[in-house]
Amino acid sequence: QVQLVESGGGLVQAGGSLRLSCAASGDIFNINTMEWYRQAPRKQRELVAAITNGGSANYEDSVKGRFTISRDNAKNTVYLQMNSLKPEDTAVYYCRADMYGPYDYWGQGTQVTVSS
Numbered sequence: 001q002v003q004l005v006e007s008g009g010g011l012v013q014a015g016g017s018l019r020l021s022c023a024a025s026g027d028i029f030n031i032n033t034m035e036w037y038r039q040a041p042r043k044q045r046e047l048v049a050a051i052t053n054g055g056s057a058n059y060e061d062s063v064k065g066r067f068t069i070s071r072d073n074a075k076n077t078v079y080l081q082m083n084s085l086k087p088e089d090t091a092v093y094y095c096r097a098d099m100y101g102p103y104d105y106w107g108q109g110t111q112v113t114v115s116s
Contacts (some may be wrong), residue, residue, distance in 0.1 A: 001026045001027055001105070002024055002025070002026040002027050002028065002030075002031065002097050002099070002105040003024070003025045003026050003105075004022055004023070004024055004095045004096075004097060004105055004106065004107035004108075005022070005023045005025075005107060005108070006020060006021065006022050006093065006094070006095050006107040006108065006109060006110040007020070007021050007023075007110060008020040008021050008110060009093060009110030009111045009112045010111075010112070010113070011113045011114075011115065012085055012112075012113070012114055012115070013114070013115050014085060014086055014087055014114055014115065014116050015084060015085065016085050016114070017081070017082060017083045017084075017085065018082050018085065018112060019079055019080070019081050019082070020036065020079065020080040020082065020093055020095075020110060020112075021077055021078075021079055022034070022036075022077060022078045022079075022080075022095030022107055023075070023076060023077045024076045024077065024078070024097060025076065027099075028076050030099050030100045030101065031053070031097045031098070031099060031100075032052065032053055032098050032099060032100050033050050033051065033052050033053070033097075033098040034050070034051055034069075034071060034078040034095065034096070034097055034098070035047060035048075035049065035050040035051075035095070035096040035097075035098060036048045036049045036050075036069060036078075036080045036093055036094070036095060036096075037093070037094045037095075037096055038089075038091035038092065038093045038094070038112075039091055039092050039094070039109075040088075040090060040091040040092075043091075045094070046060065047060060048060050048063055048067065048080070048093070049063065049067055049068075049069040049080060050069070051069045051070070051071045051078065053073075055071065057069050057070075062088075063082075063089075066082065066083050066084045066085075067080060067081065067082050067083070068080070068081040068083075069081075078095065080093070082112070085112075085114045086114060087114045087115065087116045088114075089112060089114050090112060090113050090114050091111075091112060092109040092110065092111050092112075093109065093110050093111075093112050094106055094107055094108075094109045095107040
């Protein structure tokens with residue numbers, strides 16, 4: 001089992017920045033890829049960014065150049081640095097651990113609200 005705890009969400013004006021953190025505990029040695037998803041009201045949950053155990057990252061098109069995902073394996077924490085935030089980035093952001101095996105774990109989510 002893996003426990004994921006997100007933090008760092010909040011209210012920010014358009015153009016501002018936030019850094020989300022996701023701290024993992026438990027069976028961390030079987031974590032493969034760490035991912036950030038978001039879900040806006042009345043929309044489907046979407047993948048925002050992902051980073052492999054080896055450090056390779058990829059991003060959803062709308063956040064490329066603005067968001068950066070990073071991983072500190074010593075602290076068992078993954079980060080999402082979000083710059084140049086837009087109102088359309090408003091959502092609940094979730095951390096997901098994709099395991100070496102047919103299962104995964106989710107955090108409880110953290111709200112990000114960007115005002116115009």
